[in-house]
Amino acid sequence: MSDKHNSRTGKHMIPVQIIPVRSGMVNMYLVKQDGVILIDTGIPGSEQAVLAALKEAGIGPVDVRLIVVTHGHGDHAGSAARLQEITGAPVAIHKDDAGMLRTGTQGRLVPIGLTGRVAAFFLGSVNKTTYPPVSPTILINGTMDLAPYGVAGTIIPTPGHTAGSVSVVLANGAVFSGDLLFPQIPSGEPGLPFWADNPPDVYTSVRALLDHNPQTFYPGHGGPFAASLARNLVEKSAL
Numbered sequence: 001m002s003d004k005h006n007s008r009t010g011k012h013m014i015p016v017q018i019i020p021v022r023s024g025m026v027n028m029y030l031v032k033q034d035g036v037i038l039i040d041t042g043i044p045g046s047e048q049a050v051l052a053a054l055k056e057a058g059i060g061p062v063d064v065r066l067i068v069v070t071h072g073h074g075d076h077a078g079s080a081a082r083l084q085e086i087t088g089a090p091v092a093i094h095k096d097d098a099g100m101l102r103t104g105t106q107g108r109l110v111p112i113g114l115t116g117r118v119a120a121f122f123l124g125s126v127n128k129t130t131y132p133p134v135s136p137t138i139l140i141n142g143t144m145d146l147a148p149y150g151v152a153g154t155i156i157p158t159p160g161h162t163a164g165s166v167s168v169v170l171a172n173g174a175v176f177s178g179d180l181l182f183p184q185i186p187s188g189e190p191g192l193p194f195w196a197d198n199p200p201d202v203y204t205s206v207r208a209l210l211d212h213n214p215q216t217f218y219p220g221h222g223g224p225f226a227a228s229l230a231r232n233l234v235e236k237s238a239l
Helices: 047-058 082-088 095-102 112-123 122-126 201-208 225-239
Strands: 004-006 012-013 018-023 026-032 036-039 064-070 091-094 138-140 151-158 166-170 174-178 216-219
Touching: 012 091, 026 047, 026 216, 064 082, 064 151, 082 091, 082 225, 091 095, 095 138, 201 225, 216 225
Parallel strands: 036 064, 064 091, 091 138, 174 216
Antiparallel strands: 004 012, 018 026, 026 036, 151 166, 166 174
């Protein structure tokens, strides 16, 4: 694979390959550059979808250098234990969500508005979701450079959905935002998540991501969508 010039950094870099992996309604992402990282792990049992995607891409499980868990809810951390066992890769999560991962218990979801309350009613058991626990290898506390794992990008704390939510910002303009933003019904455009521990922090975190001049958001559900749509959302919130 030939190097390409990156106008953001002024350097020649190996192009980034983004491989979406879907399990049910949850998105996971394999990011391949000089190395390979996995962003989120889906519900318990999602390791099979990840392994199939790795095989199709010609990537061995042991080639995965890092597993990033954007937050501690069971639909994003549910297969972290199994995938760490299979790949041997370290698992990184923000220190404020690490307790969920260690215990495999996501705790209570806090709904925002009618949609969140209705969804909680139909998915009532989600408030008690448990999943196989795993001790995180890396506790994120501030920004984290992904260069040691072969990817030009940074993990950035983006609280709001949970206290320890994080996003991954790549040098090529891609942002992996976990559940910071949710696709709205029926438009599919980005909006507030159905559940959030601190809704004002969601807007603050989205603005922080937009400061990096991203091009495309890759959310944990739905998407992807243009960064301009996320910008429209926060601009409307300031009116």
